[in-house]
Amino acid sequence: MSEEKETVKPPEAEHEPPFGAWWKMYVFVLAFMGVLVLCFALLSNSYGT
Amino acid sequence: MSPIDWIVLGGTLAFIVLYGAWKTRRSENIQGYLLGDNSMRWATIGLSVMATQASAITFISTPGQGFESGMGFVQNYFGLPIALIIVSAVFIPIYYKLKVYTAYEYLETRFGVESRLLAAFLFLVQRGLAAGITIYAPAIILSTALGWNLTGTILLVGILVVFYTVSGGTKAVSLTQKWQMGVILLGMGLAFIMIIQNLPEQVSMGDAVSLAGVMGKLEAVNFSFDPEVRYTFWSGITGGLFLALSYFGTDQSQVQRYLGGKSPYESRMGLMFNAILKIPMQFFILFTGVMVFVFFQFQSHPVLFNTTATEMVMETPLASDMTRLEAEYQAAHLEKGKALDDVLTYMHTDNDAALEPAIVTLNERHKATLAIRDQASDLVEKASGGKSKDSDYVFLSFILNYLPVGLVGLLLAVIFSAAMSSTAGELNALAATTTVDFYKRLVKKDGSDRHYVVASKALTFAWGAIAISFALVAHLVENLIEAVNILGSIFYGTILGIFLVAFFLKRVGGNATFAAAIFAQMTIIIMFVFIPEKIAYLWYNVIGCVLVLVIGFVLSFFVTEKEIVEGDKS
Numbered sequence: 001m002s003e004e005k006e007t008v009k010p011p012e013a014e015h016e017p018p019f020g021a022w023w024k025m026y027v028f029v030l031a032f033m034g035v036l037v038l039c040f041a042l043l044s045n046s047y048g049t
Numbered sequence: 050m051s052p053i054d055w056i057v058l059g060g061t062l063a064f065i066v067l068y069g070a071w072k073t074r075r076s077e078n079i080q081g082y083l084l085g086d087n088s089m090r091w092a093t094i095g096l097s098v099m100a101t102q103a104s105a106i107t108f109i110s111t112p113g114q115g116f117e118s119g120m121g122f123v124q125n126y127f128g129l130p131i132a133l134i135i136v137s138a139v140f141i142p143i144y145y146k147l148k149v150y151t152a153y154e155y156l157e158t159r160f161g162v163e164s165r166l167l168a169a170f171l172f173l174v175q176r177g178l179a180a181g182i183t184i185y186a187p188a189i190i191l192s193t194a195l196g197w198n199l200t201g202t203i204l205l206v207g208i209l210v211v212f213y214t215v216s217g218g219t220k221a222v223s224l225t226q227k228w229q230m231g232v233i234l235l236g237m238g239l240a241f242i243m244i245i246q247n248l249p250e251q252v253s254m255g256d257a258v259s260l261a262g263v264m265g266k267l268e269a270v271n272f273s274f275d276p277e278v279r280y281t282f283w284s285g286i287t288g289g290l291f292l293a294l295s296y297f298g299t300d301q302s303q304v305q306r307y308l309g310g311k312s313p314y315e316s317r318m319g320l321m322f323n324a325i326l327k328i329p330m331q332f333f334i335l336f337t338g339v340m341v342f343v344f345f346q347f348q349s350h351p352v353l354f355n356t357t358a359t360e361m362v363m364e365t366p367l368a369s370d371m372t373r374l375e376a377e378y379q380a381a382h383l384e385k386g387k388a389l390d391d392v393l394t395y396m397h398t399d400n401d402a403a404l405e406p407a408i409v410t411l412n413e414r415h416k417a418t419l420a421i422r423d424q425a426s427d428l429v430e431k432a433s434g435g436k437s438k439d440s441d442y443v444f445l446s447f448i449l450n451y452l453p454v455g456l457v458g459l460l461l462a463v464i465f466s467a468a469m470s471s472t473a474g475e476l477n478a479l480a481a482t483t484t485v486d487f488y489k490r491l492v493k494k495d496g497s498d499r500h501y502v503v504a505s506k507a508l509t510f511a512w513g514a515i516a517i518s519f520a521l522v523a524h525l526v527e528n529l530i531e532a533v534n535i536l537g538s539i540f541y542g543t544i545l546g547i548f549l550v551a552f553f554l555k556r557v558g559g560n561a562t563f564a565a566a567i568f569a570q571m572t573i574i575i576m577f578v579f580i581p582e583k584i585a586y587l588w589y590n591v592i593g594c595v596l597v598l599v600i601g602f603v604l605s606f607f608v609t610e611k612e613i614v615e616g617d618k619s
Contacts, residue, residue: 022317026134029324033130036328037282040123040269046262 050195050449050457057458061232062465066213069225073217079501082218083150083481085309093223094319097306099327100226100233101474102296105187105467107334108233113440115338116345119266121280123332128290130324136298137317139552144304145313150485152304152548159551160559162490167566168547169486171540172301173479177512178536180475181519184210187468188520191461193357194445203520206468211513214473215506219309219481222473229466236456236463237337243452244340249347251393257343259396260389263408264346264415266339269332291590295545302478341447346389352378352422354442358429365432371425378421385414476516480509535586539577542593543570549594550601557601558610565604569596 080086089097114122140152149155153172157165188202213221245254252260261267271281297303297320310316352375353359362371388411395404426439448460484505489496496504543566550557550565573593576584584592 020138022138025317025321026138029130029134029321032325033127033328036332037127037270040120040332043120044268044270 050461051454053454054458054461057455058461058465061459061462062209062469065225065228065232065466065469066209068228069213069221070216072224073221078498079150079484079505080498081220082502082505083305083477083485085218085220085223087309088220088311089223089309089315089319090311091315091318091322093227094307094310094316095322095326096230097223097226097309097474098297098303098319098323099330100230100467100470101302101306102327102471103230103233103467104183104471105464108237108464108467109187109190109444110438110441111331111334112338112341112444113438113442115266115335116342116443117440119261119339120269120332120335121271123269123328123335124271124280124282124285125289126293126328126331127282127285128287129293129327131286132290132293132297133320133324135294137320140298140304140548141307141313141316141320143552144308145316149308151301151482152299153301153482153486156547156551157490160547160562163563164547164559164566165486165490167563168299168544169482171544171570172299172482175537175540176300176302176475176479177515178519180472180479180512180516181523183472183475184468184516185520185523187464189523190441190445191464193355194442194449196357200521203517206465206472207513207517207520210469210472210476211510211517214476214513215509218502218505218509219305219477222470222477223306223309225473226470229470232459232466233463236459237334239456240448240452240460241333241337241340243456244337244344244447247344247451252343252347256393256396257340260346260392261339261343263392264342264412266342288591291545291594292541295541295590295594299544299548300478301482302474305478305481306474338444341443344447344451345443346385349379349382350446351375352425353429353439354446355429355439356446358433358439359425362428362432367428367432371428374421374425374428378418378425381414381418381421385411385418388414472516476509476512479512480505483508483512535577535589538586538589539573539593540570542573542590542595543597545590546594546597546601549598554598554602554605557605558608560610561604561608562597562601564608565597565599565601568600569593572596 078086111122143155144152147155147158151169153165153169156168184203184206188199188206191197192199192202213225217224245257248254248257258267271278272283273281274283275281307316307319310319351359359371359375362368388407391407392404392411395401395407422439448457452460484501488504488508489501493500493504546569547562547566550562570593573589573596576592577586577589
């Protein structure tokens with residue numbers, strides 16, 4: 001118990017919402033994935049039979 | 050293989066193994082041994098997560114998949130970035146908050162000890178068998194292609210991995226994986242450059258891509274809803290998400306990689322590193338296979354790339370059939386070559402009117418060569434009584450016959466590194482789960498740190514011995530790789546279901562979840578035993594998970610739950 005008292009964390013760290021400060025990174029990853037899929041679709045259309 | 054290749058192969062492997070063992074020789078507490086003292090930076094975690102997933106089969110079979118079926122397989126990875134975002138946002142904060150060593154420890158704080166032990170047991174069964182296959186599968190292909198002794202190859206990979214994994218634990222696994230991944234990326238990059246350089250003079254990189262396209266190898270995305278199409282955008286984004294969520298969120302061999310992070314930030318960055326790079330990496334490996342396909346359109350080659358299988362048929366009464374097929378294939382390949390020259394000429398002169406019929410002719414002649422290859426594979430099956438996937442030998446055949454001295458050794462080091470990195474991750478996780486979830490929880494709760502390190506080392510050694518023994522007798526089981534995949538799918542759904550209930554259905558308690566998990570697992574086993582042909586085994590993942598979620602939720606209205614006290618957890 002005493003250890004817990006010594007290392008008091010800010011309330012944000014304990015109750016951080018799931019997407020918290022990371023939402024920009026997650027949006028970037030999803031956007032990157034979207035661009036990749038678009039490029040793959042263009043590749044399929046340009047060279048497909 | 051030349052002496053220089055042996056030196057490159059032996060030197061690379063020896064350096065990585067000795068570096069890993071020496072650098073991590075002082076792991077004296079359990080946190081250091083199982084979580085690497087929580088000292089890993091995101092780059093190490095990212096490469097370690099990637100190396101654990103990429104087994105030797107990735108670098109042998111995936112180019113073969115590109116050679117045979119083109120780029121469509123990449124769609125299977127479309128769900129992976131989304132799964133990693135969910136793991137990063139939901140799983141990591143909980144694992145860190147509770148300071149767990151294994152994913153299954155969390156289940157005890159949420160549901161009680163029964164669910165924890167059930168999930169840990171299901172993991173040990175499936176991953177224990179998979180570790181044997183991770184060693185066996187590349188060993189059988191390498192020993193066939195190189196004429197090496199199978200037992201010797203299995204023992205070489207197995208003993209090296211056990212040596213540094215026992216010695217240095219998680220830290221050794223992650224550090225060696227970083228170097229192994231470096232060797233893998235360097236080797237694959239150089240192999241790709243060599244393929245392009247080995248194309249005929251009149252064929253540019255652009256021509257090679259165009260030829261692959263007109264021969265149907267570049268269809269990377271397919272939006273069809275036809276269930277008979279094997280790889281589509283929709284199956285990748287749903288099935289792929291499901292599998293990746295099970296694997297990265299609940300499989301200890303991956304959870305242990307990112308729990309070694311210095312902070313949740315480092316772990317999340319390691320996962321985001323994979324979310325960004327995994328699809329391009331798979332694309333690149335498949336594209337390498339497609340370029341090998343183009344290369345072999347211009348290069349004379351035997352009807353089957355697994356020449357050992359052909360030689361075996363030649364010693365049976367089916368030899369004359371094989372000789373006939375070989376001659377027919379060479380003639381058909383020459384005919385196809387003429388059609389290929391026509392297509393290239395019309396492409397270079399922009400003669401669109403002549404190009405279209407030339408492409409039709411080329412594809413017809415290509416189909417004729419494929420039919421002969423199928424007949425040759427059937428002959429092998431008749432002669433040996435077992436199936437051999439010839440596409441697994443395509444990339445190895447290219448490495449051994451067309452790469453310069455030195456690079457052959459490096460590419461073999463790539464395959465060995467991949468085999469060792471994934472096996473090490475598995476053995477490390479098996480030992481951690483056995484130590485923390487069974488030995489420490491049920492047998493000896495109050496041992497010293499030193500005691501648990503010794504126990505973990507002994508268990509790593511024991512799991513290594515089991516994996517090597519299983520690899521040595523693996524040839525006795527027909528279609529073994531598929532058998533292990535089926536076994537994995539039978540258990541994965543239930544494990545993921547338990548975790549999803551824990552995270553998202555707060556009203557469902559331990560008794561309801563445990564009963565739902567047992568019911569779901571029994572249902573899947575009954576389906577597998579009695580109607581295996583009605584449902585493709587990949588669907589077991591989905592069915593098992595949904596059953597746990599739905600039944601757990603319904604039972605929560607009727608079942609009385611005991612209160613879980615956090616201090617109960619060991």
